[in-house]
Amino acid sequence: MSNRATSTGAKPPLYKIVMLGDSGVGKTSLVARLTNPDKPMNHDISATMGIEFDTQMLDTEHGKVKAQIWDTAGQERFARVLLPTYFRKAKGVILVYDITNAKSFDSLAERWMTQLNDHASSDDLAKLLVGNKSDLEASREVSREKAQQFCHEYGMEMLETSAKSGENVLKSFEKLIGIVHNRALEAASNAKGGIIGMNGANDGFKLQDGDNKSTDAGACGC
Numbered sequence: 001m002s003n004r005a006t007s008t009g010a011k012p013p014l015y016k017i018v019m020l021g022d023s024g025v026g027k028t029s030l031v032a033r034l035t036n037p038d039k040p041m042n043h044d045i046s047a048t049m050g051i052e053f054d055t056q057m058l059d060t061e062h063g064k065v066k067a068q069i070w071d072t073a074g075q076e077r078f079a080r081v082l083l084p085t086y087f088r089k090a091k092g093v094i095l096v097y098d099i100t101n102a103k104s105f106d107s108l109a110e111r112w113m114t115q116l117n118d119h120a121s122s123d124d125l126a127k128l129l130v131g132n133k134s135d136l137e138a139s140r141e142v143s144r145e146k147a148q149q150f151c152h153e154y155g156m157e158m159l160e161t162s163a164k165s166g167e168n169v170l171k172s173f174e175k176l177i178g179i180v181h182n183r184a185l186e187a188a189s190n191a192k193g194g195i196i197g198m199n200g201a202n203d204g205f206k207l208q209d210g211d212n213k214s215t216d217a218g219a220c221g222c
Helices: 029-033 075-088 103-117 136-137 145-156 169-190
Strands: 014-020 050-062 061-071 092-098 125-130 157-161 206-208 214-216
Touching: 014 029, 014 145, 014 157, 014 169, 014 214, 029 061, 029 092, 029 125, 029 169, 050 075, 050 169, 061 075, 061 169, 075 103, 092 103, 092 169, 103 157, 125 136, 125 169, 157 169
Parallel strands: 014 061, 014 092, 092 125, 125 157
Antiparallel strands: 050 061, 206 214
16 A cells, blocks of 8 residues: 555644663563554563654554654763764663662653753653563662653653553553644644645744745755
């Protein structure tokens, strides 16, 4: 089937979102659970080497959208080189830690928020904090209260998930993409006076030139 839209309103908007967090917190497993919810989890999933992305259709209160979900290794030697490309034109970020690993939580403030501010406009990105491995409650090292304090400090919401059981996995991605889409629609509404063609896409709108060819404004470009 062709993915070309048959009409201006038929093609769902596409937003790039990125996963951040230390190696081993379960970023790749969360994406795998989202894209293949019925597939048994492989406990030996190898650490992502380089950059990978998956595209997933997700529901929001304003209709379906496509999320292009980027995942990279947590290792510093890859992150230094890849992060500028990784963040380019991203609209949202999921910051992931392991609730059984206090160091992975501390890394968010010590490392990942710094990387975010260095390579992207943090204020423009929708952000969601995800505490993974909620199925290992008995081994918890990071309290919900501590995570909520982090969210208050950096202006974001949070969810606890389990890539193993699937708990809150879909909800977390839909929550972030909903924030992203709402921002795009607000931007489109504010700019409506100068817009010819509306699609609610990418940065919330499409521009059209004199030849009726559409140009994505802020499209993912990946």
